[in-house]
Amino acid sequence: MKEFTDFQEKFARNCPDIRILYNEPMAKHTSFRIGGAAEAMAFPKNAEELARLLKVSRLLDRTPAILGAGTNVLAPDEGMAGLVICLKDCLDGMERLDETHIRVMAGVTMTRAAMFAARQGLSGLEFAHGIPGTVGGGVYMNAGAYGGDIGSVLTRAEVMDPEGNVITFSREDMGFSYRHSRLEDTPGIVLAAVFCLTPLDSGDILNRMKELMAKRSASQPLDLPSAGSAFKRPVGGYAAALIDEAGLKGYQVGGAAISRKHAGFAVNLGGATAGDVKELLRQVSDRVYERTGIRLEPEVRIWERS
């Protein structure tokens, strides 16, 4: 396609220093280990490279898809047309700003951010220890666990708009709600987040994190590819309990199944396709709805080839 060839030529001219892979399997970059090839996948190392990449990508007729660690994405079997920008190894670094604030770059994993805060004697990110995604992905979907979430501790987010401008959003601007932020409605790439935390003894924070990690290991199928909780928590119940009560633990469609260890997780037993997972989620949601009148909505971001 002409526009893609133009992109490739301009990319080679303007971004020779940015790593790019053509026809790169998404399955290699998602925790579900699912997804066909991305036409192009680029790996900028910093905000300047990202801005240059966004400029060149305007030659394409679709906005680039943004991937963090790929731990909350179901990528399509047909792959992704155009450009996927992978930020997992980009935007690294953390600093303490004052008594109570730390600034964390978006490519840092939530676990590293929680560990950094703990070592600084700052409490509030314990919940994030064990969430395998990046801070950027966590801000995008207001990640949370064990009663905490990003939206409760974030003071501001630095976001790059599609034109490459950097805008600072306050917590209020970010429009956080349960597993949601404004970025789901208005495109923008998180570059960094500032968190307001509470001084506390490091040892106590680390102990709490250990406790939460032990709970995770005991209850979650961490040995199988997944994207975490398959469904959002519905009003009036817990997805895992509703699925379990419907007798759907272990329920399988193709290579995808409801985990026998934790009914809230859809897992890839080997060779699952995105089609298998979507069909599994659809059938499980229907079965729970027929039984309880409660409709389960996917928490995992289901990408379609556009």
Ligand SMILES: Cc1cc2nc3c(=O)[nH]c(=O)nc-3n(C[C@H](O)[C@H](O)[C@H](O)COP(=O)(O)OP(=O)(O)OC[C@H]3O[C@@H](n4cnc5c(N)ncnc54)[C@H](O)[C@@H]3O)c2cc1C
């Ligand atoms: C075993 C397991 C356990 C999990 N436990 C939890 C949990 O307890 N709580 C929880 O909330 N989640 C959990 N998750 C899901 C996941 O780790 C989180 O949602 C995480 O925040 C996703 O981050 P990511 O970098 O992997 O994002 P991706 O999966 O790469 O992307 C998710 C979405 O965020 C967008 N995005 C990513 N980076 C950016 C950025 N810098 N700027 C703008 N948009 C961006 C993407 O476009 C995509 O729409 C779990 C997943 C697994 C596999």
